[in-house]
Amino acid sequence: MKRLLAPTMVLLILVTGCGPKLTPEEEILQADNQYLHELLQQWYWWRDDVDLAIEPSEFTSPEALLDQVRYEELDRWSYVGNWAEFNALFSGGNYAxxxxxxxxxxxxxxxxxxxxxxxxxxxxxxxxxxxxxxxxxxxxxxxxxxxxxxxxxxxxxxxxxxxxxxxxxxxxxxxxxxxxxINAVLHRSVIEQNETKIGYLVFNTFVATANQELDEAFAYISSEGATELVLDLRYNGGGSVLVAEYLANYLAPSSAQGQVFSLQQHVSDRSENDVTYTINKQGGLELSRITILTTNSSASASDLIINGLRPFLDVVLIGTEATPGKPVGSYGWQRDPYVYSLIAFRMINADGEADYFNGFEPNQTAGDGLAFAWGDPEETMLAAALQYYG
The missing domain is CATH 2.30.42.10 (PDZ domain)
Structure with missing residues (x-):
């Protein structure tokens, strides 16, 4: 046995010493893949439903790795992108x-x-x-x-x-x-109908810079004496949960003060990151109902607004079809030049409702009146909404 051991050790040393050396580019690729793999193991909402027993170095890119392990049944949103573009859009609200x-x-x-x-x-x-x-x-x-x-x-x-x-x-x-x-508020106006003043707000994105625009929009709507509101989210693909909470504070009635708007829930061993967003009533608008205009582009934080308000308001949806349905959210992890945007939590409303992956169906269908300017009472979707107010 001893005679065999020494040659074996020499052979191992020779094989190890003669192995191919990684290029700097290959070393970076392996590090990128390894980092993504660790994020998936630690944070990915569906980590228990996918096979993460993989070797990161075997993949030709982080995108290829994510495509291999993605939970295909439900995950339509996790992606690997460019960090600079991601940061400019979601933090600064700008693009070329x-x-x-x-x-x-x-x-x-x-x-x-x-x-x-x-x-x-x-x-x-x-x-x-x-x-x-x-x-x-x-x-x-x-x-x-x-x-x-x-x-x-x-x-x-x-x-x-x-x-x-x-x-x-x-x-x-x-x-x-x-x-x-980007201006998040595309239009604001007040329409008077049968002695009722109805605010109309077109909100296009939950970008981080939107709060001041919302302050100005609701100050205007209140100053004009509006007592009802049509919220137009037809093209709003989502964005910041914090901005969604900020908007909800204007929409929820005073009776919802301190109540749960949404619980942000992570995987079990990341529960210390769970966040409960509560209503902190803002503005003078006291709604008992709200009409929201939607399409299949009204996603993510738009779905969150609908789900989060339902325990407190009569939410009437008017739109072309169901919303996409996204009761989950993501973080963006930076590793230049990449951003790893992975689904890491779900959002639960005050009634415990969270699994709306099929979206929200409209209470009344109406087409998108593309030939009309914002605020035109004859625009198809807005006209349908105004019918609810007599």
Whole structure:
């Protein structure tokens, strides 16, 4: 036995010493994958439902690793992205672009659905309800890839647009991309109907910078004497839970003061990170009911608002179809150049309701009136909401 042992040890030393040396890029990749693997083991909401007994070094990228272990049945949201873009959008509320959103209708028309104030489109006077006809001389119906047509999202990149306004007049304008500062409140107004004043608020994103805009919007709505509210979340894809709580404080009645808006619950050995968000009533609006406009783009924190308010208000949904349904939330872990955004908790309302993965169905269906400006009482979804107020 002793005679065999020494040669075996020599062989092991030789094999180990002659192994391939990792390049600096391979070392970084292994470290990136290892970090993601540890996050999944420690934080991932569905960690007990997936196979994490893997070797991180075997994957060609963090994206490939996440795709392998993702809980496919429910997880539609965890991703690996670019940290700088993630941080700019969710913390600073800005990005490089033209500052508009567009949407096709069933007849093949491309409508401007929303415009940010501090953007090339906003400063050029473009509004919701305008129609985009052509880009750089090419009819929009002939464009197969708008990402290519618009060019990279970098400051200075320009295009020439042919647009039709609400009165049917056409406008040709050449605009250059800049850093767009997102305004979360796209519109606020008060509509008087049958001696009832109804506030109308279009809230587009729960970005971290939104609180001041909400303060100003609700101060205006209250100063105009509104006693009812239509909250338009039709394009709101979510964002900060803290901003959702802030908005809920304006919407909930005084009787909900101190009650649970939502419990943020983590995996068992991370329960010290659980957070209970309670109602701290703000503003003078005392609602017993609220009408919320939704589409399949009203996700995440928009779902949270609906679920969190239901124990305290009659919540009426008017929309095109069910919301996406996202009763879970994520954190963004930074490891340059990546952000690892993983589902790490679920949100539970005061009645213990948390599993709305199929979304919330509208109480009344209504189409998206793309040809109308914000606040027009004839716009399809807003008109349907106003019917609830006599």
């Amino acid at each position: 672009g033209y500052g508009f959103g567009a949407k096709w209708d069933a007849d093949g028309n491309l409508w401007i659905r929303s415009v940010y104030d501090d953007s090339p489109f906003g400063e050029a006077g473009v509004e919701r309800g305008w129609k985009m006809l052509a880009v750089d001389g090419t009819d929009v119906q002939s464009i197969t890839d708008f990402g290519v047509a618009f060019g990279p999202n970098e400051e200075g990149v320009s295009n020439t647009f042919l647009l039709e306004d609400l009165e049917g007049e056409t406008h040709e304008m050449t605009l250059a991309k800049t850093t767009v500062n």
